[in-house]
Amino acid sequence: MNQWTERFTDRHVLRRMAVSSAGFLMLAGLVAFVIFEVTKTEVTVEKNGEEVTAYTHASTVEEALEEQRIDIGEHDQINPEKDEAVQNNMTITYTQANQVFVERGGEQETVHSTADNVAELLEELGIEASERDAVEPSKNAELEDGMNVSYAEAFPVKLSDGGEEEEKAWTTETTVEEFLAEKNVELGDEDRVEPSKDVTLDEETEVNVVRVETVTDVVTEKKGYATVTENDSSLTEGEEEVEKSGRKGEVEKQYEVVKENGEEVSRELVEETTVEESRDRVVAVGTGSNSETVSRGSSSTSSSSNSDSSSDQSSSGGEWRSFEATAYTANCTGCSGTTRTGLDLQANPGADVIAVDPSVIPLGSTVEVKGRGTFTAADTGGAINGRKIDIFMPDQGAAESFGRQSVKVRVLD
Incomplete structure (x- = not known):
């Protein structure tokens, strides 16, 4: 084997060794990954009502929530507690607290709550809201971050409207004016209310509505x-x-x-x-003398029985005497319209006639009624007895208004 061949062989061996090492490392990594995934704990995270299934190596509830990128606030609610150990198939409930502005008793406070609605919030604050109390928004409204909640406790106020006292009326309003509006009590232009409309109400207040009318x-x-x-x-x-x-x-x-x-x-x-x-x-007030007078041709020794005239006689007529006078017409009910002497008064409405008692004033006599003129005594009447006369008047209204009067009467002839 030559040198070139040796070199080739060495390279091949090295290459195979390198491939084997890489494969081993990959296999080892895969095994490690599988082992890592398999050893994770399965938990269910419920956040504000929404559920998410997660697999985690976190050792505590807090770490598991951090893996879910949940930033735990001071007032947030976590169940179980955040330092409790994570267990397989655990359910972790997280509820974020809402910041709410609560107004009551004229003051406002900021609270953080995980309550679902306004009613639960009031319970958390120790407020027992009755049906009479005012809650805004309504008690079943869902609680939201940044929400404004107002609460006013109802109290009784004594109300009197137009003098009629009612039972104590429950209210949460601040002033008399607001209270009247709540009770649908309307004031007229002249009506008034005590105390005045701008007075602040409390349990000791008595509201009195005075109904005023000018007639x-x-x-x-x-x-x-x-x-x-x-x-x-x-x-x-x-x-x-x-x-x-x-x-x-x-x-x-x-x-x-x-x-x-x-x-x-x-x-x-x-x-x-x-x-x-x-x-x-x-x-008429008398100014005459009580002594008798003597006529010019008489002797000074003449008796009063022989004197020609007395102080109550007139040279042009007889003696003035007091009579009671009434008036009548020819148109009265039951009247014939004809006098005792036969004069038709309806045919002669201008006749100056009086009714007399013939034993006092003879019928047919001319009579003067002082201040009223002369009349003929031409009639009689059942009620005309003694020193009474009844004066004829053509107008019934005038006769009725005449009434009964005292008059002076003298017989002229």
Whole structure:
């Protein structure tokens, strides 16, 4: 074998040896890989509700989670604990905590929670939320990172609306105005609420809604009359006779009335109108002398029985005497319209006629009623007895308003 052949042989051997070494190394690596994979522990990682199956050589739960690139926060929830040894077919549950801003009692706090919803969060905070309490968002809302949660505990408030007291109403509102809006209590333009709308509520607050209304009240009232005196020489001094009876007038008064809860609290007169004027009462006051007078042709020794006239007589008529006067018409129910002397009053509505008692004033006499003129005594009446007269008036309304008056009467002829 020559030198070239030897060299070739050596190279071939070396090449075979190199191939054998590489194969061995590959085989060894493969065996090692298989052994490495086979010796891994199978675990199930549940992250925020999602499951992943993993194979790991981690010795602790924390290491297994780190292999899954899970950065464990201070408030995150891990089950089992992160320092517990990994076991085959273990289930590791990881729940990331949410940062939530909770407002209650007018103050805000930042909390971290792994609760599923708002209700569970409140339980974690030791809050027992009743149905009356206000929770925003609702208790079944899913908790999210960065969420704002507000909680207000309900408390009772005493409410009185329009004077009617209700049972205590539960509320979570802050001010009186918000409370009224919550209870659908609307205020009218004149209504008021005590305390004022901006007052902050608490359990001691009593809310009183006062219903105010302004109404117009029209009242008809009688108006008094004055008494007027007139000197009368036909009456002796100190004697008085009512010549005209007084009559009250009538006024209409318009009031502005303010009521609170249906009760009147103020009344203001805004307008007054005279419906009927009052009539003064006229009284004749005697100014005549009590002594008798003697006519010029008489002797000074003549007795009073022979004197020509007295202080209560008139040169143009008889003696003035007091009578009670009423008035009547020809159109009254049951009236015939014909006088005792046969005068048809319906055909003669302008006739100046009075009804008299014939035993006091003879029928057919001409009579003067003081202040009213002369009349003919042409009629009688069942109620006209003694010193009474009934004056005929064509207008029924005037007759009714005349009433009953004291008058002076004298017979002229």
